[in-house]
Amino acid sequence: MKAIGKIDWAFSAGRIPFKNNGEEPEFISHDKIAVLNTSEENAIVELLLFYEDQKPVGTYEIIVEAKRLRKIRFNDIIDPEAMQLERNYSCFIKTSTPVVIQFSRMNTGAKANAEMSTIAFPVEPEK
Amino acid sequence: MKAIGKIDWAFSAGRIPFKNNGEEPEFISHDKIAVLNTSEENAIVELLLFYEDQKPVGTYEIIVEAKRLRKIRFNDIIDPEAMQLERNYSCFIKTSTPVVIQFSRMNTGAKANAEMSTIAFPVEPEK
Amino acid sequence: MKAIGKIDWAFSAGRIPFKNNGEEPEFISHDKIAVLNTSEENAIVELLLFYEDQKPVGTYEIIVEAKRLRKIRFNDIIDPEAMQLERNYSCFIKTSTPVVIQFSRMNTGAKANAEMSTIAFPVEPEK
């Protein structure tokens, strides 16, 4: 099957919550992206993180296999450095082959378990 | 009326929840898509499912009648095979005529009934 | 100021909830669209409703004044006919001048007050 989607994605409203009352690991508060790679080749996904008060960090490199889905939790990425909780961040994502990316958050520290989901914003590279 | 929308759609962050505390059938935890076919002809909707750890499954074929809405629950599709609960999946959707698709999830197993809704991502076929 | 946005919009996953436990009128369960008209002229907004089991109903015609926002509750539209509660519907929206439309739902009948919000899907008229 062909590759579908885009190679450049971004979201701006990231924040990994600190408190949580859920059971491990499904209900731990987290931010995550779900990456769908429909193509016949592995996708190299590069994440670059932006912050309010320091220069960008990255890139983080993750492989999503051909014809597979992969969920990436921002709680889990550690190279070049682990992310701080309770800190606002944005993310720019570049891939080697077109993919479809959805961004979602679960906050189990508030009074209700709230999960949100957004299609990340597919960005066009500037000419 | 003319067909409106797109013929290729996808979402990546699917997962049918297992637990639920709702009444049947409205508050059973589920993932679903709402497909709007404004055109004068029936739309043949083909679903192809992607997983984290096995090859894609499908296609599932569903008809949406001309000038009608149809909601499709992923809990209910069984041919070629029923879907497992509590398992991450992505979905690529191809239709015979342009449609508008919205993806939503209800999880009644958490402490609060949470329903989320996202416009699925309209993908352009590659040239 | 110029008109911004699109003239054709649609969403597919509409449903006005029946039960509610909120106070009038803010917390009555409802579906609504928020229409932003930045232009110098009034926008004529036409709604056409689609259902699962009958032909489309409409059009409903509503004016959004120049340089104003207007919220339209689907509970309130009555001409050509009032909408039934607890019934799935989709909506196609055509305007006389470009506008920006956001679709949101509040369901106060569930255990938690849940409000969802989605940008409706801007559709391109077919050539």
Add this chain to the structure above:
Amino acid sequence: MKAIGKIDWAFSAGRIPFKNNGEEPEFISHDKIAVLNTSEENAIVELLLFYEDQKPVGTYEIIVEAKRLRKIRFNDIIDPEAMQLERNYSCFIKTSTPVVIQFSRMNTGAKANAEMSTIAFPVEPEK
């Protein structure tokens, strides 16, 4: 790194809730936008607010530094005038360099802490 995103954005369904039961400042009910500026130059962000029953107010001008994220709470903007709570509004956003914007709301006055998140609508300037 290059600028990514768009220079014109809008959302229509703004409303700053009045009641809240959260702790300061994280759980105060609010509307906010998260603006990601990946470019090498500061972005000048201009906000223009639209209402149901009066002419537009603005512009509000805010700087987002190069290669930084900035969250802007509508509760906090005061020049040319502070915003009223419990009042519907829409927002048109113009920037001097392309950015990525996400709009989210937290309402802690309802029975559950509900947070919603939407990608704002990137609008194309008319020719």
